[in-house]
Amino acid sequence: MTSNVHAAEMPMRAAICAVLLALLSSCTNVPLQQGGSLGSYAGMTASGGSLTKAKLRVNSPAVLAAQTVRIAPTRVENAGGSFEPKDLALLTNAIDRALCGGLSDRFKVVGPDQPADLVVHATVTDIVATNRAVAATSTVATLGASVAMVPIPRIPIGLGGLSAEAEAVGQDGTQQAAMIWSRGANMLTTKARISAVGDAYSLSSAFGADFSRMLVKGQDPFKARSSIRLMQKIKASFGSDPKYDACKAFGPAPGIKGAVAGQLGLPPSWSDKGAAVSQ
Structure with missing residues (x-):
């Protein structure tokens, strides 16, 4: 009897998985943008995951030999629309914070006035704006469903996205690693925020994690096995002090x-106070 019940459940589970995969793949299509901020785009190979598009190049011996890294402030090259300066500042600072946290796994992160084996700088090349009205509707529907304990996905329109690029340059000015990256919000894993940069902000940590993991491992981050220092990551996500003083410049993570x-779908500015010092 039990085996018959399990056999009957299998088609249903398969159908549910198929629906979830379809919803997960229903994300904003954000093309890779070659922004022009990198020293070179030669020798890049296509990579990426199920949700992320990327092209990258890494000089593994040079990157793995490096011990210190300095992070230059992230810039916005093409906002792709009209955005508030304060929102762009929060977005770029969130990228810097994610880079600093990720790179701390192996490197010593130093301040802006100190020498380093590698200098990292990132540039936002495109922002696909989040439709605030649709995000508000999705938030209301999600909160209503959560009361009834029925999870529902976001409305599949008005989703935002982020395109960015970054490189790591050695002391002699030679590019040692580079990445072009893009990702769109999806209906399941990206929470709706009532802000034009809401989705781009949410995706900023993914970009910072992917690029920093490439430097930490010295290889394609989408193929490398991760060995995240879990406790350090958890403490940082709750707003505790970062491992290195240089990371304090980007302010604490918003935490709880x-x-x-x-x-609640609130804008990033509600919980993220941005950089701790002017950069």
């Missing part, structure tokens, strides 16, 4: 307040 803000 940020998680609550994400659930």
Whole structure:
């Protein structure tokens, strides 16, 4: 009898998985943007994951030999629309914060006035704006469903996205690693925020993690096995002090307040106070 029940459940589970995969793949199509901020785009190979598009190149011996890294402030080259300067500042600072946290896994991160084996700089090349009205509707529907304990996906229109690029340059000015990256929000894993940069902000940590993992491992981050220092990551996500003083310049992670803000669909500025010092 039990085996018959399990056999009957299998088609249903398969159907549910198929629906979830379809919803997960229903994301904004954000093309890779070659922004022109990198010293070279030669020798890049296509990579990426199920949700992310990327092209990259890494000089593994040179990157793995490096011990210190300095992070130059992320810039916006093409906002792709009209965005508030304060929102762009929060977005670029969130990228810097994610880079600093990720690179701390192996490198010593130094301040802006100190020498380093590698200098990292990133550039936002495109922002696909989040439709705030649709995000608000999705948030209301999600909160209503959560009361009834029925999870529902976001409305599949008005989703935003982010395109960015970054490189790591050695002391002699030679590019040692580079990446072009893009990703769109999806209906399941990207919480709706009532902000034009809401989705781009949410995706900023993914970009920072992918690029920093490439430098930490010295290889394609989408193929490398991750060995994340879990406790350090958890503490940082809750707003505790970062491993290196240089990372304090980017301010603390929003922590629990940020998680609550994400659930309620509030703009990034509600929980993220941005950089701790002027850069």
